[in-house]
Amino acid sequence: MKKFYFLASALLAVTTLKAQTTVDFEDLTLPAESYYNGDDEAGGFLSGDVTFGNDYNVAWGSWSGFAYSNTTDNTTSGAMNQYSAYPASGSNNSEIYAINTNSDTLRFQAPGANLLSLDLTNTTYAYLSMRDGDAYGKQFGSSNDANGDDDGTNGEDFFYVTIFNHDATGSKVDSINFYLADYRFPDNNDDYIIDSWTTVDLSSFTNVSFLTFSYHSSDVGGFGMNTPKYFALDNLVYESTLGLNTIEKADFAMYPNPAESTLNIEGIAGDFKIYNTNGLMVSAFKNFDITTIDISALTPGIYIVKVSTGSAFATRKLIVR
Structure with missing residues (x-):
């Protein structure tokens, strides 16, 4: 994959x-x-x-x-x-x-x-x-x-x-x-x-x-x-x-993308949140090493995945089909 x-x-x-x-x-x-x-x-x-x-x-x-x-x-x-x-x-x-x-x-x-x-x-x-x-x-x-x-x-x-x-x-x-x-x-x-x-x-x-x-x-x-x-x-x-004092590098893998029922997050431990295009949070989870997230309840569309580790921050687009 x-x-x-x-x-x-x-x-x-x-x-x-x-x-x-x-x-x-x-x-x-x-x-x-x-x-x-x-x-x-x-x-x-x-x-x-x-x-x-x-x-x-x-x-x-x-x-x-x-x-x-x-x-x-x-x-x-x-x-x-x-x-x-x-x-x-x-x-x-x-x-x-x-x-x-x-x-x-x-x-x-x-x-x-x-x-x-x-x-x-x-x-x-x-x-x-x-x-x-x-x-x-x-x-x-x-x-x-x-x-x-x-x-x-x-x-x-x-x-x-x-x-x-x-x-x-x-x-x-x-x-x-x-x-x-x-x-x-x-x-x-x-x-x-x-x-x-x-x-x-x-x-x-x-x-x-x-x-x-x-x-x-x-x-x-x-x-x-x-x-x-x-x-x-x-x-x-x-x-x-x-309002962040320090923002460091954040590396992670997110696959597959587009996704249908599951999403894999790999490579960074932190707090993850998924938002829809109206800015409403639809899912939240913590990731350690590899986490497989059930996204089957999400309707098809564009979402924003945000991760924060306290010293690192990243925002990415997710397409759900």
Whole structure:
């Protein structure tokens, strides 16, 4: 049986340590020109120490929340090209980035994160819909809707996403609006649709437990928004405060992963806890040498395994099928 060994980085401090982390999705893997949209019904995915929620509908073959992608098509319009960022790459020409549609939760495993910034841009699907119009969405700047009827906007269109900061109780404590398109300027030359990665300042978001998102557009019909509800995300930068005087190296094997009914932990003695993506502890145990854990009661999905030995700490992703 193949065993997977993990090494936690050694961090030494004599006072409270503020660790800056950038989630750039490059720890994820994909074949060229492909994407992950949650069709394994895992309920989300983990990058760095952040869980990105996903809801996949098997009956309809559709999804909402977060996906991740490395597709580069910025010319094909329509919903068949819903996984491409319009800049045709991740931020700073990186390979992998995230896509969001219809919102979901972005949750920090480390409590009390202080956010610094994230990079956002339009997807190809949303960008071309706003620029050119399509069967459902209007061409931004036009005074007519997709059917050619006067929509009352006088061409003063907009599309923006609201980012909400939630604390540990789930309460919304702050929010920021980011405009992915804005055609409301007195001078039409100032009108724009975002076509490159843009850094959003989130430094006002402190003590964050999770983020949620909502979409807003000037193009609204009888069934809701006509503008495709999509954005692309990369390079989430945040600080977490670690109240540990010393964090040493922690080596252990965790196998198999993905797992179905049992999980083996080998190589370190310590206190282990398993959390679901909502941050709730679902199992706790101590490990000495080799421990086989019964996980048959866990529903399929993504979990976080955390180990503490008093002087060592490590956090790893577990997939249960």
